Amino acid sequence: MGRPNAHGGIRWHWTTPRAQDILRRRSLPEILVFHRQLNQLPQEELGALLGYSTSYISRVETGSRTITDVGALRHIAERLGLPPHVFGITDDADGDHRAMIQFGESVLRLADIARQAGHAAAAVDELWPLVARLEARATDGRTDADLLRLLARARVGLGVALGHVLPEEHLATAARWTGKGVAIARRLDDRPLYAHALRHHGNELRKAGLHHAALDRLGRARGLSRTEDDRAAAVILLARAAGTASASKAFDDAMAESRSLLDSVGVTPLFSEFTLHEVHLRGLATTGRTQQAVDLLEHSPAPGLQASPQWRIISAITAGEVLLRRGDRDAAGEQMRSALQGAELHRLPHQVQRVIRASGFLPDVRERAQNTLARLQADIAA
Structure with a gap:
């Protein structure tokens, strides 16, 4: 039997445009059908999950049987791993506006901490x-x-x-x-x-x-941006985007501005000597300045306590790419294998895809990366 939202693997599908349309209509039949499609469940197994007969599930899905009881809807939401707000069901906290805002602020903080920690x-x-809860309130x-x-x-x-x-x-x-x-x-x-x-x-x-x-x-x-901290957060991402787009002048300007801000802003997981080095290294490589990238690689700073697992993985891949351009396959392979281990641990499939693209001259790394990606994609697809 499929497991709803196992390890978060299915949940992201509910954020897609099709799913959002279904949730916006609060249509139980459509929600049940979509859930079965995601989990590849026949009506019999969905019925067993919810505690209903196959014929009852069939009638609900076709619309010949409606469910309006709040308790039953709350039970269905819980079993499917959905917040009850998708069925228009509120809880006591929703009646207290201040409590709901405080709850939301707490969730945002916890989620940000989890993401920065590599989760x-x-x-x-x-x-x-x-x-989903806030969207339901806005819809109302x-x-x-x-x-x-x-x-x-x-x-x-x-x-x-x-x-x-x-x-x-x-x-x-x-x-x-x-x-x-x-x-x-x-x-x-x-x-x-x-x-x-x-x-x-x-x-x-x-x-x-x-x-x-x-x-x-x-x-x-x-x-x-009104503060230097906010400006630093924007300009390092601007440098990264300009490098990716091979926009050399925009990249150089953003890097110069980032350097000028480095001594006047606080170190964060996004903006630090370590992250700036990675952005600079990758940008030099993507704008055709391979030798400068190779020279810069010799002066890599330590990650520091603020560096997130995501940035460590990104930095290892970038270093591997530059080492390959230098012709040092052994050192490049070591960096790529380290990145793969971290990417699988923290479930970062697009970083694995980046390794696959970069490791054409490292067949063993490429094969390992393809196997890693297959496992992650299987998890995402449940």
Whole structure:
């Protein structure tokens, strides 16, 4: 029997456009059919999961039998791993606006901690029920500014977490969610929130391969930043996007600005000597300055306590790519194998895909990476 949301593997499918349309209609028949399709369950097994007969499930799915009892709907939501808010069911906390906002803020903080610690799948599991809950309230017309700000941040946070755990072919879903956060922030005319949302949306667009749009969003985020810390967070991502797009001048300008900010802002998991070195190294390689990248590799800083597992993995892959360009296959293979171990541990399929692309001259690494990707994709598809 399929296991709903095992290790978060199925849950991301509920964030796709098709699933969001189904949830927005709060249609139990459609939800049941979609759940069975995701988990490859026949009606008999879904009935066993929910405690209903096969014929009863069939009647519910065809619409000849409706379920309106709150207790029954809450039971179904729990068994399917869905928040009850998708059926319009609220809880006591929803009646207290302040309590609900505080709950949401707590979820955002916990999810961010989990993601930074290399547990992005856990962050998705935390954030998606919150987003569903807030979306339901917004659909019901509860659109005060505090709730909308929370919803914008939750949408962005969900998109960022999805951007860590989805393979490349699905990264547009992550960009879509950060874009939905941008839309709210723009309507609220909240400049710091808008800059925050644009920054993350631009980075997800870069990962999805939409380079021009990524540079546009990140340039606007930099322009809107009011503090040096926010500007540093935007400009390092701008440098990364410019390097990916092979936009040499934009890359050089963003790197120079990043360097100028390094001594005046606090170290964060995103902005540090370590992360800036990786962005510089990769950008030099992608803009055709291989020898400069090789020279820079000789002066790699230590990761430091703030470096997240994600950045350590990214840095190892980048170092492996540069070492291959230098012709040092043994050292490159060591870096790539280390990155693969971390990518599998933290379930980062698109980083494994990056290794596959880079390891054409390392057949053993390539084979290991392909096997790793197959395992991760099987997990994602449950």
